[in-house]
Amino acid sequence: MFLKQSRCFSFTTFVPGVVDFDFATHNILINKFKNGCNYMRYDLNVPFVEKDQAKQLGARWDQFRKTWYCEAMTDELRRWYSGPTDTLPPPPEEYKDSAGNKYLTVPQVNLLIANALTAQVFTDLLVVGEVTNYGGNTSGSNCYFSIKDSNNTSLLNCMMSTSIIPRNYVFKAGNKVLLKGDFRYYSPNGSAKLIVKRIEDAGEGEAARKKLELRLKLEGEGLFDPARKKAIPKHPNLIGIITSKDGKAIRDIEKISTSRNPYIRRVLYHVNVQGQHAVPSILNAIKVMDNYGCDVLIIGRGGGSDEELKAYDDESIVRAVAQARTPIISAVGHEGNEPILNYVADLIASTPSDAAALAVPDIMTEVNKVIFLKRELGTNMRNLVLRRQESLRALYAVMEKNAPETRLKEKTQNLTKLSDNLRQLMTTRFNDKVTRYKLLATELNGLSPTAKLINGFGYISKGDKPVTSITQIQPGDSINIKIHDGDLEATVNKIIGGNNNG
Numbered sequence: 001m002f003l004k005q006s007r008c009f010s011f012t013t014f015v016p017g018v019v020d021f022d023f024a025t026h027n028i029l030i031n032k033f034k035n036g037c038n039y040m041r042y043d044l045n046v047p048f049v050e051k052d053q054a055k056q057l058g059a060r061w062d063q064f065r066k067t068w069y070c071e072a073m074t075d076e077l078r079r080w081y082s083g084p085t086d087t088l089p090p091p092p093e094e095y096k097d098s099a100g101n102k103y104l105t106v107p108q109v110n111l112l113i114a115n116a117l118t119a120q121v122f123t124d125l126l127v128v129g130e131v132t133n134y135g136g137n138t139s140g141s142n143c144y145f146s147i148k149d150s151n152n153t154s155l156l157n158c159m160m161s162t163s164i165i166p167r168n169y170v171f172k173a174g175n176k177v178l179l180k181g182d183f184r185y186y187s188p189n190g191s192a193k194l195i196v197k198r199i200e201d202a203g204e205g206e207a208a209r210k211k212l213e214l215r216l217k218l219e220g221e222g223l224f225d226p227a228r229k230k231a232i233p234k235h236p237n238l239i240g241i242i243t244s245k246d247g248k249a250i251r252d253i254e255k256i257s258t259s260r261n262p263y264i265r266r267v268l269y270h271v272n273v274q275g276q277h278a279v280p281s282i283l284n285a286i287k288v289m290d291n292y293g294c295d296v297l298i299i300g301r302g303g304g305s306d307e308e309l310k311a312y313d314d315e316s317i318v319r320a321v322a323q324a325r326t327p328i329i330s331a332v333g334h335e336g337n338e339p340i341l342n343y344v345a346d347l348i349a350s351t352p353s354d355a356a357a358l359a360v361p362d363i364m365t366e367v368n369k370v371i372f373l374k375r376e377l378g379t380n381m382r383n384l385v386l387r388r389q390e391s392l393r394a395l396y397a398v399m400e401k402n403a404p405e406t407r408l409k410e411k412t413q414n415l416t417k418l419s420d421n422l423r424q425l426m427t428t429r430f431n432d433k434v435t436r437y438k439l440l441a442t443e444l445n446g447l448s449p450t451a452k453l454i455n456g457f458g459y460i461s462k463g464d465k466p467v468t469s470i471t472q473i474q475p476g477d478s479i480n481i482k483i484h485d486g487d488l489e490a491t492v493n494k495i496i497g498g499n500n501n502g
Helices: 023-034 048-056 106-116 206-220 248-260 278-290 315-323 352-359 363-402 404-447 449-454
Strands: 042-044 060-062 067-070 125-132 142-148 155-161 175-186 191-204 238-243 265-270 296-301 328-332 459-462 478-483 486-491
Touching: 048 060, 106 175, 125 155, 125 191, 155 175, 206 315, 238 248, 238 278, 248 265, 248 296, 248 352, 265 278, 278 296, 278 315, 296 352, 328 352, 363 404
Parallel strands: 155 191, 238 265, 238 296, 296 328
Antiparallel strands: 042 067, 060 067, 125 142, 125 175, 142 155, 175 191, 459 478, 478 486
16 A cells, blocks of 8 residues: 555655554555655665665565665665666765765665664563643544653653554543553654554553642632633733743734734743743743733743643742732643643633734724724714704794794684684574564564454453453443554443343
8 A cells, every 4th residue: 555656746656764664654654645745765676685785775675565665765775776767866975074984964874773773672662651742633543642751851752543542541641651662763854753552541640640739739729719810901002921032932922913903012021931941030020021011911832742831830930920910811832731820820822822812902803893883873873863853843843832922822813713603603692582582573473462453353441450251341331442553432331141131
């Protein structure tokens, strides 16, 4: 399973630069090839009787293809090469010292080291150590980490296939592990690793235990209480940065903060971020910068192993951060690094770049926010003015309606209307009364004795009393007869009717 020639490469095949090819290192080759790493391979026709000589000169045996090959062509190996000459590198220039000793090229030195490490003593090594500098499964099939001794004095890089990790085993930094593996030297880039073939848990590491004890002690004193953490200002004027002037962290902070707000002021206090002088350097920086007048401080550095970050687990630094008056952002390492400083800091950033983004507001976001608020304020003001104008018009209408002149005019109009209505009503009533009077007069006139007298009737009276019966009169009595145009004086000569027949 070799990678064949591609258009973008001028060489035939690619193999890892290891002494003995195995499946684990083959996975490394595949991953590195995908990432664009170039590995040269030259196939050699080595006779069986010359194999030992070829091996001493740097040739390798490919157990899968059953052929010999080399990764760096030398003058000694050229005699066994029969491939295309256009892929061969030009013969290197030879340099000699005054005594005639030949200078070796870099590939030649790397091959000498790789040949020296083919001894049996570098295979199936049993190593115990504490896991550090572990960033998780970064390549899919393999993971990379280091192991250290409990005194933090030595470090060994390791590579392990994820397939050999025991089921339900939580592999993380701080674990103490028992490893079995082969030590491999990669001649193309001059790096060395322990290729782990077996891993066993040996319990918690001493360094991890001490770190946990310190963290629990400080937590018990209330140094990590969220109630004591200070708020990070939204619009700082001056940002203090405590890191190395030569590290990548300050460049990342400068890049991000400048892109977000080029007008904000920044001040750097250069410190040692690792080594024996790191703790006093960082401790002094915290005290100085806390009195400098900064609005917020960023304490940070790039990622690294636990040994490289151990200054940020120091008790004196943690207590100095807890006592600081200035809000502090912890930006130590990358995701996966967890120094004790993170627990006491007022805000935790996963990287220095993230710390810059948290500390420095994006000026364009703020500008756009101001523009939006200005537009919203203008809209609200216009709507408010319109509502007030409508209210004013409504109040003016009410005032105009209730004004004395308007009320007097309305009362005058109502009075005129009532007067007209009364006049009309009185006229109607008067006419009704006149008509009624006429009707009654006509009716009364029809019932009046005088009216009857006109028709030949008369009113007979004797003395002052009306004569209503013949019994009231005797012959010879004087009576008065009233007719319509005067009175008649008469004497009764004879009474007809009744009991008087005379």
